[in-house]
Amino acid sequence: MVDERITEVRTPAGDTHTTHTVVTDGERRGGGSGWVIALVLIVALIAAIWFFSGMSNSESAKDNAIADAASDVGNAAEQVGNAAQDAADNVTNNN
Known part of the structure; x- marks a missing residue:
């Protein structure tokens, strides 16, 4: 209901001074801005989850690559040790 005074x-x-007042008692009708803000927040949340999960996967891949490289270095060191042992055995057996 609208009341105009x-x-x-x-x-x-x-001198005459006039004051014009409008009073409304009806329900408030909102525009679509609330839905737009909610949609933007949902999209931002999905983007943040995707971004952080991608960072987690890259960290995991980096850690796996470092572990594989350390394993390869360990295998190479073992092969060098075996070769040195074989050389020492050959020197001892030939004397």
């Missing part, structure tokens, strides 16, 4: 006040000098 117009008030006129006259001063002793004869």
